[in-house]
Amino acid sequence: MAAGVAAWLPFARAAAIGWMPVASTPMPIPPQDKRKAQDGLIILNVSGTKFQTWRTTLERYPDTLLGSTERDFFFHEETSEYFFDRDPDIFRHILNFYRTGKLHYPRQECISAYDEELAFFGIIPEIIGDCCYEEYKDRRRENAERLQDDEEMDMNNDVTPVNLTFREYLWRAFENPHTSTLALVFYYVTGFFIAISVMANVVETVPCGTLPNRSKEMSCGDRYALAFFCLDTACVMIFTVEYLLRLIAAPSRCKFMKSVMSVIDVVAIMPYYIGLVMTDNDQVSGAFVTLRVFRVFRIFKFSRHSAGLRILGYTLKSCASELGFLLFSLTMAIIIFATVMFYAEKGSTATKFTSIPAAFWYTIVTMTTLGYGDMVPKTIVGKVFGSICSLSGVLVIALPVPVIVSNFSRIYHQSQRAEKRRAQRKTRLARIRAAKIRGTNAYMRYKQNGLLIDALEEVAGQALVGKAASPPFESQHHHLLHCLEKTTNHEFVDEQTFQANCMEISVVNKSGSRTSSLSSSPHGLSSCCSRRHRKKSSFSLPSTNNQELSTIQIRERPVSNSRSSLNAKLDKTMPLKCDEAYISPSMVRLSAPVATSSDDTSTATTTYSQSNIVRVSAL
Amino acid sequence: MSTVRYRPEGLDNLVQQTNFSKKELQVLYRGFKNECPSGVVNEDTFKSIYSHFFPQGDSSMYAHFLFEAFDTHNNGLVSFEDFAVSLSIILRGSITDKLNWAFNLYDLNKDGCITREEMTDIMHSIYNMMGKHTYPSMRDSAPKEHVDRFFQKMDKNKDGVVTIEEFLETCQKDENIMHSMHLFDNVI
Numbered sequence: 001m002a003a004g005v006a007a008w009l010p011f012a013r014a015a016a017i018g019w020m021p022v023a024s025t026p027m028p029i030p031p032q033d034k035r036k037a038q039d040g041l042i043i044l045n046v047s048g049t050k051f052q053t054w055r056t057t058l059e060r061y062p063d064t065l066l067g068s069t070e071r072d073f074f075f076h077e078e079t080s081e082y083f084f085d086r087d088p089d090i091f092r093h094i095l096n097f098y099r100t101g102k103l104h105y106p107r108q109e110c111i112s113a114y115d116e117e118l119a120f121f122g123i124i125p126e127i128i129g130d131c132c133y134e135e136y137k138d139r140r141r142e143n144a145e146r147l148q149d150d151e152e153m154d155m156n157n158d159v160t161p162v163n164l165t166f167r168e169y170l171w172r173a174f175e176n177p178h179t180s181t182l183a184l185v186f187y188y189v190t191g192f193f194i195a196i197s198v199m200a201n202v203v204e205t206v207p208c209g210t211l212p213n214r215s216k217e218m219s220c221g222d223r224y225a226l227a228f229f230c231l232d233t234a235c236v237m238i239f240t241v242e243y244l245l246r247l248i249a250a251p252s253r254c255k256f257m258k259s260v261m262s263v264i265d266v267v268a269i270m271p272y273y274i275g276l277v278m279t280d281n282d283q284v285s286g287a288f289v290t291l292r293v294f295r296v297f298r299i300f301k302f303s304r305h306s307a308g309l310r311i312l313g314y315t316l317k318s319c320a321s322e323l324g325f326l327l328f329s330l331t332m333a334i335i336i337f338a339t340v341m342f343y344a345e346k347g348s349t350a351t352k353f354t355s356i357p358a359a360f361w362y363t364i365v366t367m368t369t370l371g372y373g374d375m376v377p378k379t380i381v382g383k384v385f386g387s388i389c390s391l392s393g394v395l396v397i398a399l400p401v402p403v404i405v406s407n408f409s410r411i412y413h414q415s416q417r418a419e420k421r422r423a424q425r426k427t428r429l430a431r432i433r434a435a436k437i438r439g440t441n442a443y444m445r446y447k448q449n450g451l452l453i454d455a456l457e458e459v460a461g462q463a464l465v466g467k468a469a470s471p472p473f474e475s476q477h478h479h480l481l482h483c484l485e486k487t488t489n490h491e492f493v494d495e496q497t498f499q500a501n502c503m504e505i506s507v508v509n510k511s512g513s514r515t516s517s518l519s520s521s522p523h524g525l526s527s528c529c530s531r532r533h534r535k536k537s538s539f540s541l542p543s544t545n546n547q548e549l550s551t552i553q554i555r556e557r558p559v560s561n562s563r564s565s566l567n568a569k570l571d572k573t574m575p576l577k578c579d580e581a582y583i584s585p586s587m588v589r590l591s592a593p594v595a596t597s598s599d600d601t602s603t604a605t606t607t608y609s610q611s612n613i614v615r616v617s618a619l
Numbered sequence: 620m621s622t623v624r625y626r627p628e629g630l631d632n633l634v635q636q637t638n639f640s641k642k643e644l645q646v647l648y649r650g651f652k653n654e655c656p657s658g659v660v661n662e663d664t665f666k667s668i669y670s671h672f673f674p675q676g677d678s679s680m681y682a683h684f685l686f687e688a689f690d691t692h693n694n695g696l697v698s699f700e701d702f703a704v705s706l707s708i709i710l711r712g713s714i715t716d717k718l719n720w721a722f723n724l725y726d727l728n729k730d731g732c733i734t735r736e737e738m739t740d741i742m743h744s745i746y747n748m749m750g751k752h753t754y755p756s757m758r759d760s761a762p763k764e765h766v767d768r769f770f771q772k773m774d775k776n777k778d779g780v781v782t783i784e785e786f787l788e789t790c791q792k793d794e795n796i797m798h799s800m801h802l803f804d805n806v807i
Contacts, residue, residue, distance in 0.1 A: 007650025010806040011702075012672045014709045015685050017717060018724045019745060020799040021790055022769055027799040039646070100653075 043081035044095070049088035050081070057098050064122040066098065090117040097123065105132040111139040149418055150425075170249035190242055191305045197235040198299050204228050236272040239265065239298075260313075261304060268298040311415055315408040322407075326400040330367070333396055337363045337389040344382040351378065362386075367393025443492060446478040625658035627699040636700070637707035643807045644703060651699050659696040662686050676750030684744060688724040710804055715787065717800050722786050732780040738766050 013030075020027070042058060044051040044066075061067040076083040084091070090109060094117065097103040105114065105128055118125050128136050164172070173183035204221030221228050243265045250256035271291040303309040316323065338359035345353040352375040353359045362375040366389050377386045485491050627633065633644055655664060662683065669682040689697045689705050708716050723729070727737045742762040749757065773781045773789045790796045 007653055008668050009672065010647075010650075011706065012669060013803050013806045014706055015669075016803060017709050017800065018681075018685065018688075018721055020802075021718070021721050021725075021786070021796055022742065022745070022765065023795070023799065024765075024768065026795045027802055030802055030805075 044091075045076070045079070045081045045083045046086055046088040046091045047084070049091075051091070051095055053095065053098065060098060060101075061123075066094075066121060068122075070122070086120065087113065087117060090114055094118070094121050094123065097127075102129040103127050103132075104129060105136040105139075107135060111136075111143050115140075146421075149421065167249050168251075170245065171251060174246055174249060186242075187305070190238065191302070193235050193238045194298055194301050194305075196231065197239075198296070200228060200231050200235070201295050201298075232272060235298075236269050239269045239301075243269065261301075264297055264300045264303075267294055268301060271295050307415065311408070311411055315404065315411050318411070319404045319407050322400045322403045326397070329396050329399075333367060333389075333392060334360055334363045337367070337385065337392075340385050341377060341382060341389070344385055345377055345379055348378045348382070353377075353382075363389060366390045368397065369393060440492065443478055443481060446475070447482065625696075625698055627658070627703075633700065633703055637703050638711035639703065639707055639807065647703060647706070647807065648699060651702060659698050660702070661696055665689075665697065673748045675752065676748040678744075678748045680740075680744035680747055684724060684727065684741065687727070688720070706807075710807060714791075714797065714800055718787055718790050719783070722783055732782045733786070734780050735766065735770065738769060738781075739763065742766050742769075 039054055039056050041052050042055050044053070058066045058071075065071060071082055074082045074084055090106075090113065093104055093106060103123065103125075115125065125136065172179055173186070177183045177187035204219060206220050207217045208220040208223045209217070243262070246262070246265075247253060247256065256262055271294045274291055303313060335356075338356050341362060342353050342356045342359045345351045345359075353362065359375075362377075364370075365372050365375075366386060369390060371390075377383050481492065627648070630641060630644060633639075634641055637644070639647070651660075652658070654668060660668075665686045666679050666682040669678050669685070672678070686697065689701055691701050691705070705720070708720050712720070722733070725733045725737060725741050727740065739762065742765050746757065746762045746765075751757065770779075770781065772793075773785055775785050775789070
């Protein structure tokens, strides 16, 4: 029931007095209205913007946040108001919903922000009023399409697993020729052969001059029959191989065979095989000639190579109803005008309008403003109706065409936007990666500082270096990560260091390291590291003096001489600049066996057989 | 969208004219103005509001009769004053006032007596609000039988019409009716 109407319920109940005298039985007892003294003003403070309304207004919809006891969670005692840390502009519309019973969708708001606010306040979007519902649904659909596009892109670009089966690899190569050079080569080769085949079909009908013993001019196809046959064979073989490969590689063969492109492929190569089968049979050679016409369908294979062609095809498919309407109205007009012209021209002598079907040709030529002139009306009545026919033809054709054009334009722009998004994606991802690296480095600096301070406190008994001036949020987060490291006996590193480790340090027992949150080429690293899997060598700790000035080695269990090395690094501490928003650093899990060897006690010179050593570069 | 803008007289006047308190009038007006921003209700709005409360059946006839009863100035519009005054009679008036109002509702041509035809119309309109899906299922003769019972009870001198005196007398003697007249006193 609309909110406003609910206010009229007391009136409706009062009007029920009119039934009382005619009623013959006693009435039921009315419900007790206990909440009568509850009507008061509620102050809703949304990010500083104060809204006020009656309590009863909010309680009209008890299954939403504001109408139920859930709002008590947001009650702010000091100011005696309800505080929500949300967007006040969108909240305005939500509050209007309580007041008027109609939810509106403002055009200038982002659809996902609006959806989030609705979800927060517990309002289902289906109750958006009719005035705004269409707009809302359209925006939502666009948003969903965009998200789907992004996901597909993710699936296509990001994951390049090495362990695709041959079949999947083949399918990927066919669908996205840019993935490997072999696929690209194949793509261009097939394109080339399509072009060759189509041109051969065209050229073989051109008259090529006469042979000495023939009077009639021969076409090139007859003169160089063998050459054309060889060319055709080559093309068909390539197409057949391509089709079979695609069929093998397709994830769902039935679906593939039913798809349009596969049908085109089949139609393109079947005439050749049928021609091979029935060679010298005169009776069916007529049919065979017809079949050769289908060879021209090879030109449609270009649609795999051209996005514009695909868009055109898709447009025509989506405008099927408009095209159907065009056809239907044209047919109606043709029949009407042909009939009229036939009867108008019946009287004149030697007229070409011998029958109504014969007049169809005249009508079509006139309505499409072609005007060949092979059939013209001679009587005055015929000429009058002929001119009406040509005028109406223009109208009938002009009406559905803009619809088709606008559809094409919309689809074309959509595909352009998809292309633009793909291009922007790369820069976006690069920026995200850079931010991640900054976050990782921030964490590394924190660790250095932290360990330095720990070490110094142990040695000197007081903190010589004050805690770096990072915001409390960040330092707490870093501490949390540090605890995680301690728990798992692993450490965080950044990308370069990890790669460096892979290359330089031949570490014992690296059994398949994996990156868990890197987004680019993780498997390159894994394959690299797994190759070093078996090499065993002892890692000797360089003495303090030889240590590079720019690196600090942090070990799992600090030993005495490491502390001295850290001491030497005191003056190298850089001030922390944690100004970026914190982004989770990439974590490398080196799944080393936890076997403790006796070497790892605190001795001066040790050979570390554990693989938990990483090198971190101080910036 | 109607361009009629009608403002009621001051709150104090209304408090004097009706038996409502200031707060009650405020609540009433807010609901009224929300649904009818122009300040007056026309019959169509009235019917649509009433139909929200009785979705199963057809309440338009009864709403029409109600509208006639509320529209004391007979100008096709119910202003807030008419609305408040009528409600005041129904909810806060004396029992005689209420019965008078009910009689006025039934007396369609306002000639001081209720004929059988008028009562039949009223009865049909009430039964229409029930809709088709009732238990026991609605017979077509149900309203007529009810009218007969009503006239049997009310029409003392058996002259085929019910006058105001007969109506008041019979109702005041009937306990059920007396009790039910006070049923909705607390709706505001």
